[in-house]
Amino acid sequence: MFIITIFRFLCGYVTLRVSGVRCERFLNLLARRGVDFWRVHRDGGSIILNIPVSAFRRLGPTAREAYCRVHIVKKNGLPFFIAAHKKRWSFAAGFLMFLGMIAFLSQFIWSIDIVNDTDIPSADIERALSRYGLYEGARISDIDTAFIRDSVMTYDERVAYIGINIAGTGASVEVKQRVPAPHLESEDGPRNIVASCSGHIRRMEVLHGEPAVKEGEAVLSGQLLISGLMDSKVEGARPVRADGSVWATTWHEISVTVPLTERVTVDTGRRVSFYTLRLFNIFIKINQNSSIEYEKYDKMTSQEKLVLFGRTMPAAIITETCSEQGEAEFTIDEAAALRRAQEQCDVKLARRFPDAVIIGVERETTTDDRGVTVRAVYECEENIARSEPIDAEGYENNSYGESFDG
Amino acid sequence: MSNEENRPRRGPVQFIAGLLEIPPEAAPGMPRIELAGNREVLIEQSRGIIEYTPQLVRLRAGRFVIHITGQQLVLRTMRASEIIIGGNIASLSFTA
Numbered sequence: 001m002f003i004i005t006i007f008r009f010l011c012g013y014v015t016l017r018v019s020g021v022r023c024e025r026f027l028n029l030l031a032r033r034g035v036d037f038w039r040v041h042r043d044g045g046s047i048i049l050n051i052p053v054s055a056f057r058r059l060g061p062t063a064r065e066a067y068c069r070v071h072i073v074k075k076n077g078l079p080f081f082i083a084a085h086k087k088r089w090s091f092a093a094g095f096l097m098f099l100g101m102i103a104f105l106s107q108f109i110w111s112i113d114i115v116n117d118t119d120i121p122s123a124d125i126e127r128a129l130s131r132y133g134l135y136e137g138a139r140i141s142d143i144d145t146a147f148i149r150d151s152v153m154t155y156d157e158r159v160a161y162i163g164i165n166i167a168g169t170g171a172s173v174e175v176k177q178r179v180p181a182p183h184l185e186s187e188d189g190p191r192n193i194v195a196s197c198s199g200h201i202r203r204m205e206v207l208h209g210e211p212a213v214k215e216g217e218a219v220l221s222g223q224l225l226i227s228g229l230m231d232s233k234v235e236g237a238r239p240v241r242a243d244g245s246v247w248a249t250t251w252h253e254i255s256v257t258v259p260l261t262e263r264v265t266v267d268t269g270r271r272v273s274f275y276t277l278r279l280f281n282i283f284i285k286i287n288q289n290s291s292i293e294y295e296k297y298d299k300m301t302s303q304e305k306l307v308l309f310g311r312t313m314p315a316a317i318i319t320e321t322c323s324e325q326g327e328a329e330f331t332i333d334e335a336a337a338l339r340r341a342q343e344q345c346d347v348k349l350a351r352r353f354p355d356a357v358i359i360g361v362e363r364e365t366t367t368d369d370r371g372v373t374v375r376a377v378y379e380c381e382e383n384i385a386r387s388e389p390i391d392a393e394g395y396e397n398n399s400y401g402e403s404f405d406g
Numbered sequence: 407m408s409n410e411e412n413r414p415r416r417g418p419v420q421f422i423a424g425l426l427e428i429p430p431e432a433a434p435g436m437p438r439i440e441l442a443g444n445r446e447v448l449i450e451q452s453r454g455i456i457e458y459t460p461q462l463v464r465l466r467a468g469r470f471v472i473h474i475t476g477q478q479l480v481l482r483t484m485r486a487s488e489i490i491i492g493g494n495i496a497s498l499s500f501t502a
Binding site (some may be wrong): 023026036040041 | 464480481482483484485486
């Protein structure tokens with residue numbers, strides 16, 4: 001019904017008042033002559049009705065035949081509106097310009113919505129899409145989605161699949177991450193367990209393989225702990241993937257020097273900001289003549305996208321803030337330097353041997369011109385088992401090698 | 407009164423339509439009436455309006471005259487063979 005109303009408005013219609021004693025006959029004649037009319041109602045002795053403009057010429061003979069008088073009450077619809085306003089050129093020009101702007105602006109991508117629940121940063125995806133032609137402001141007719149999809153998947157190996165849908169002026173991009181094939185340990189071949197560092201074995205858990213050492217023994221870094229070659233009287237030597245844990249007491253020496261005076265870079269608090277307006281891919285600098293007078297500075301760039309009615313517009317304000325950096329010299333007392341050195345020792349140990357449990361520590365402190373030096377020896381307990389592939393040399397050196405042919 | 411006298415009178419067209427088991431609404435000259443609650447009535451195969459006031463609409467349809475009574479009755483659309491009447495419809499009756 002709404003469509004019919006619009007159609008009637010576009011074609012134009014006339015509201016008439018029909019008066020006379022035989023109004024019903026007038027309606028019957030009109031209907032019989034193929035004229036559609038609608039919204040007929042009584043108003044006193046007369047009838048009000050709407051007829052299309054095209055049927056207006058047929059009214060005269062019909063009214064005469066039915067002995068009725070017809071008056072135009074109102075002219076409605078687009079043809080009458082245009083006729084009434086045809087001298088207003090500026091109005092028409094503005095309307096046409098508006099239509100032209102709509103038609104022109106809808107040829108470009110206004111927003112890109114990246115549906116990304118992967119570990120790949122959306123900025124990386126955006127960069128890759130932009131590289132192959134999908135960016136805010138790109139002409140929609142120039143976008144080859146199949147080419148972009150294939151190119152991005154080749155360009156970024158983390159992407160398993162990328163779906164690009166362009167609806168109107170918006171592009172929706174869905175990203176799926178590549179899941180690497182699981183590493184099969186069986187493909188690694190036979191392996192030995194060797195000591196990752198020197199120590200004193202406290203306990204062993206051998207899951208597979210032949211133990212080469214015993215609890216209580218001292219071992220050196222790289223020494224064989226569990227052999228991947230198992231002896232068998234029936235089959236001979238059989239290469240296996242040795243597995244197990246070997247906990248040992250180990251000693252690690254860490255040395256850290258903390259200077260008593262140090263030069264650090266500090267923010268002086270002075271800063272200057274530059275603004276750039278981004279419209280599609282056009283960048284307009286707002287403060288063109290500004291220059292940076294700082295000798296040393298940190299630059300931070302932030303981009304704030306314009307949002308209108310909850311939808312991101314292809315425009316943004318880019319703010320570049322330059323903060324002046326100065327140098328300052330700090331002096332710290334010996335106690336603080338010592339504390340910091342000890343903390344740094346602990347941090348270094350935890351970074352180098354993350355699984356080590358500290359049992360005891362011996363520290364030696366020296367102070368000289370360079371600052372405070374702490375030399376700490378940590379006694380730890382840790383799993384020193386390290387898996388290592390058995391090479392050809394390993395087979396030859398092994399006493400069971402005669403019956404092994406693989 | 408015998409059953410013969412109670413039977414409605416049928417013209418030759420209705421008689422042949424009955425013999426051929428043609429559905430009544432497909433028979434020529436038989437109006438088709440569709441009511442939407444008491445708000446709107448669509449009448450097809452009507453032959454024209456006899457009387458129209460906001461309280462009463464009388465239509466010629468085949469061998470009948472259809473009376474539609476109500477309040478604020480309006481002819482929503484009218485074509486050669488179709489009329490849609492809107493308003494608060496109170497009753498719909500026929501006279502031969």
